Amino acid sequence: MKTLLILGGGTGGTMVANKMSAALDPQEWRVVVVDKDENHYYQPGFLFIPFGIYSPSDVVKPKRNFLPPSVEMIFSDIERIEPDQNRVRLAGNRSIHYDYLVIATGSFIRPEQLPGLMDGGWRRNIFDFYTPEGAAALARHLKFWKGGRLVLNVAEMPIKCPVAPLEFLFLADWFFKQRGMRDKVEITFVTPLPGAFTKPRASSILGNMLEDRGIRLETEYSIMEVDNARQVIRSYDEREIPYDLFITIPTNMGAEVIAASGMGDELNFVPVNKNTMQSLKWENVWLIGDASNAPASKAGSVAHFMLEVVVENILRHMEGLEPLPKFDGHANCFIESGNDKGVLIDFNYDVEPLPGMFPLPGFGPFSLLKESPANHWGKMMFKWVYWNVLLKGGEMPFESQMSMAGKWK
Amino acid sequence: MLADLTAIAFNEEGFMTDPSQWTKEIAEVLAKQEGLETLTPEHWKIIDFCRQAGLASGKSPTLRQITTGTGISTKDLFALFPKGPAKKVAKIAGLGKPEGCV
Numbered sequence: 001m002k003t004l005l006i007l008g009g010g011t012g013g014t015m016v017a018n019k020m021s022a023a024l025d026p027q028e029w030r031v032v033v034v035d036k037d038e039n040h041y042y043q044p045g046f047l048f049i050p051f052g053i054y055s056p057s058d059v060v061k062p063k064r065n066f067l068p069p070s071v072e073m074i075f076s077d078i079e080r081i082e083p084d085q086n087r088v089r090l091a092g093n094r095s096i097h098y099d100y101l102v103i104a105t106g107s108f109i110r111p112e113q114l115p116g117l118m119d120g121g122w123r124r125n126i127f128d129f130y131t132p133e134g135a136a137a138l139a140r141h142l143k144f145w146k147g148g149r150l151v152l153n154v155a156e157m158p159i160k161c162p163v164a165p166l167e168f169l170f171l172a173d174w175f176f177k178q179r180g181m182r183d184k185v186e187i188t189f190v191t192p193l194p195g196a197f198t199k200p201r202a203s204s205i206l207g208n209m210l211e212d213r214g215i216r217l218e219t220e221y222s223i224m225e226v227d228n229a230r231q232v233i234r235s236y237d238e239r240e241i242p243y244d245l246f247i248t249i250p251t252n253m254g255a256e257v258i259a260a261s262g263m264g265d266e267l268n269f270v271p272v273n274k275n276t277m278q279s280l281k282w283e284n285v286w287l288i289g290d291a292s293n294a295p296a297s298k299a300g301s302v303a304h305f306m307l308e309v310v311v312e313n314i315l316r317h318m319e320g321l322e323p324l325p326k327f328d329g330h331a332n333c334f335i336e337s338g339n340d341k342g343v344l345i346d347f348n349y350d351v352e353p354l355p356g357m358f359p360l361p362g363f364g365p366f367s368l369l370k371e372s373p374a375n376h377w378g379k380m381m382f383k384w385v386y387w388n389v390l391l392k393g394g395e396m397p398f399e400s401q402m403s404m405a406g407k408w409k
Numbered sequence: 410m411l412a413d414l415t416a417i418a419f420n421e422e423g424f425m426t427d428p429s430q431w432t433k434e435i436a437e438v439l440a441k442q443e444g445l446e447t448l449t450p451e452h453w454k455i456i457d458f459c460r461q462a463g464l465a466s467g468k469s470p471t472l473r474q475i476t477t478g479t480g481i482s483t484k485d486l487f488a489l490f491p492k493g494p495a496k497k498v499a500k501i502a503g504l505g506k507p508e509g510c511v
Contacts, residue, residue, distance in 0.1 A: 156473065198508070220493055222472065224484070236487040266477035295468075 002029050004314075005088060005098035007078055007257075009035035009063045011043075011391065012289030012303040013104030017071045018393040019311045020102075032072045032096065034088070038063055041132060042386055043160075044300065044379075047167055047336070049135035050127075051175045052143070056136045058383075066391045078105075081261040083282040100284050100314060103270055105255035107160050107290040107298055113251040114155055114226060121228035126246045129168060130160065138247070142175070147184030148244030153233060154191050155223050156251045158267075160290055160298040162198060163345070165189065165249055166206055167336045173213040174338030188216040190233070190241060195219060199352035202345055205369055209337060252298070254291055269293035274349070275325030277310045283317070286310055296349065297331040304390055305330040305400045330402040332358075334379035342375030344368050348402040354409065359398040361406030368407065412438050424499065424506050428464060431503030439501045445490070452489055455479055459502040469499035469507040 004020055006013045013033055021031045045059035064073055077091040081101070089095045109130045111117050117126065127141065128134035150172065154165055169189055176182040189196070189210060195203035196210055196217060210217055224236045226248075232240045254268030263270050263281075271280045272292040279285035288310050290298035306327055313323035329349030336342050344366045345353035357364040365374045389396070412434035418426045423442075425431060436456060440448050448456070458479045462470040472495045476483050490497040495507045 157471075222483070222487075222493075236483055237492050266473050 002099040003097065004029055004031045004100045004102070005096055006031070006033045006102045006104060007035075007081070007088065008104035008106055008255075008289075008291065009033045009037075009040070009067070009073065010104060010106050010289065011300045012106075012291075012306070013102065014040070014063070014066050014391045015304065015307045015393045016102050016104065016288055016310060017067055018391070019307065020314070021068055021071050022393075023311065023315060026070055030072060031070070032074060032098075033067065034074045034076055034078055034090065034096070035063060036075065036077045038075055040066060040391075042383060044386070045383060046129055046132060046135045047164055047171070049132070050129055050138040050142055050168075051171050052139055053171075056132050059132065061387065066387075078255075078257045079260070081257060081263060083261070083263065083279075083285055086284070098284075100286070100318075101282075102286045102288060102310070102314075103258075103279075103291050104288045104303075105258060105291045107252045107254055107269070109250040110253050111248065111250040113253075114223060114248070116226035116228060117248060117250065119226075119228060121226070121231075121246065125231070125244065126226065126228065126248060128248050128250060130164075130249065141245070145245065147176070147181050149186045149188070149242060150245045150247065151188045151190055151233065151241055151243035152247040152249075153221070153223055154193075154249045157192060157198075158298060159249050159252045161333070162297055162299075163333050163335045165191075166196060166210075168247065169210065169215050170213065170338040171336060173215060186216070187214070188218060188241065188243075190218040190221045190223070192222055193219060199347065201355075202347075202353040202369060206335075206343075209343075209371075213338075252290075258291070265293050267293075273323075273325070274329070275327050276313055276323035277306055277327055278313065278317075278323050286314055294327075294329070296327075296329040297333070299331060299333060300386070300390070301332045302330065304396070305332075307393065308400045326401065328401050330400060332398075334375055334382065336376065336379050337371050340376050341371045341373055342379050343371055344375045344378065346402060346407075351402060351404070351407075354407040356407035358406060359403075411441075414438060422506060425503040426505075428460075428503045428505075431460070435503065436501050439503075443490075443497050443501060445501075449489075451481070451485075455481065455486070455489065455494075455498055456502050459498050459504060463499070463502060463504040469495065469502075469504040471495060471507060 017033050039060045040063040042059040045054050048054040080089045123137045127138040176185045196207035197203040222236045224234050232242045258264035258268040272287040274294040277287050288306050289303035296302050309327040332346045334342050347353040355369040358366045417430050486494045499507050
């Protein structure tokens with residue numbers, strides 16, 4: 001028996017396990033998934049928890065439910081990957097030899113990287129919303145918050161789901177308006193980027209949406225420390241910003257096991273060929289999702305677009321064929337903008353988000369780079385699609401590679 | 410004698426568009442334009458690292474790549490290249506504007 005070992009049973013790992021177990025001969029191959037957590041989280045849903053739109057139980061289901069019975073699932077910590085020996089060491093002196101390895105270990109927030117962030121204020125008046133616990137704690141806080149200065153900061157790029165901070169701001173503006181207290185809240189977005197978003201066209205349109213909502217924007221801000229005794233954040237160039245409620249998107253890093261195995265870059269992301277998704281160093285090691293250093297968005301839609309390429313390339317490699325450079329960095333993100341509306345952006349390594357209609361040119365139903373109710377419903381429906389279609393590697397009504405059809409230059 | 414920049418190609422934001430045109434003499438002039446009168450060995454350690462990393466990857470290194478790669482702390486980096494060090498070093502090293510990734 002040969003072994004295909006998948007580390008991580010989140011969005012990417014689950015999709016690969018489903019596709020590969022269907023493609024491989026069960027007499028010849030066993031497919032094994034290792035993950036320490038029995039829960040599968042619908043991570044795009046975390047955003048809605050602080051505002052009471054979802055509760056924590058809406059975004060979690062058992063991992064096992066999304067894998068076919070033929071896939072062996074091991075719940076364990078992963079201690080070390082030894083790619084030169086084709087071996088992975090698990091907790092309790094257990095180890096697994098593999099023929100092919102797929103790394104889908106994801107990325108995580110690292111609040112301890114920022115001095116002062118966890119000193120005193122953590123989950124009292126300082127919150128994250130990238131963990132179910134953080135999002136739930138923030139929901140409890142917002143319920144009785146009387147208003148004041150809300151500051152949202154992105155510590156450092158890259159982060160998982162780079163549009164989530166903007167969505168949080170739009171939803172916060174809407175939430176406070178609905179409660180009749182928008183005039184009691186001052187909202188400031190503090191970002192290391194030169195504008196609201198990374199790409200010029202989207203940055204300017206999303207920047208205008210912040211302005212329309214009276215949300216202040218502080219750019220090119222490299223945060224140095226949080227001083228919760230005085231309730232200020234300080235940057236390396238000595239800009240001080242006061243807050244009453246501080247929402248943080250801390251530094252995002254790859255899994256600890258990547259560092260322990262000496263396989264990662266300075267943020268524990270694994271160097272990968274950004275078009276084939278093969279490891280740059282080991283030819284039987286493949287990457288999916290946000291565990292790699294591919295310069296694409298760290299988001300579930302991107303993992304989905306990587307899937308077809310990863311699966312095809314592993315199968316090609318098993319036949320002795322060269323991998324095909326077919327992953328184009330495609331990302332497709334619904335941006336919830338409040339008031340039951342949303343914006344959709346669709347882009348890749350080379351083409352920035354542009355206006356237009358998606359997926360059918362001229363018809364949509366989704367409009368690109370523009371607020372519409374249809375985009376909001378797309379976002380809300382996506383939870384069902386995620387649990388019922390996407391994780392199982394099912395067909396989606398568009399191609400993995402980005403298309404220019406329906407886009408306006 | 411300052412290096413002559415007339416033959417050097419820049420984009421609208423003042424970043425050199427062809428890193429192969431870069432020389433140490435050009436770096437001295439660009440540094441002056443950025444408000445750095447003299448480049449110390451500490452400055453050069455960072456510039457050299459960024460040249461190397463930038464040419465190898467085709468992209469200007471991020472702040473974290475510079476601190477990890479040189480062992481110089483972010484605080485010291487801001488002291489050496491005030492305001493935005495990643496952007497400033499990229500400019501002086503003849504590399505493109507560092508992208509915030511996606």
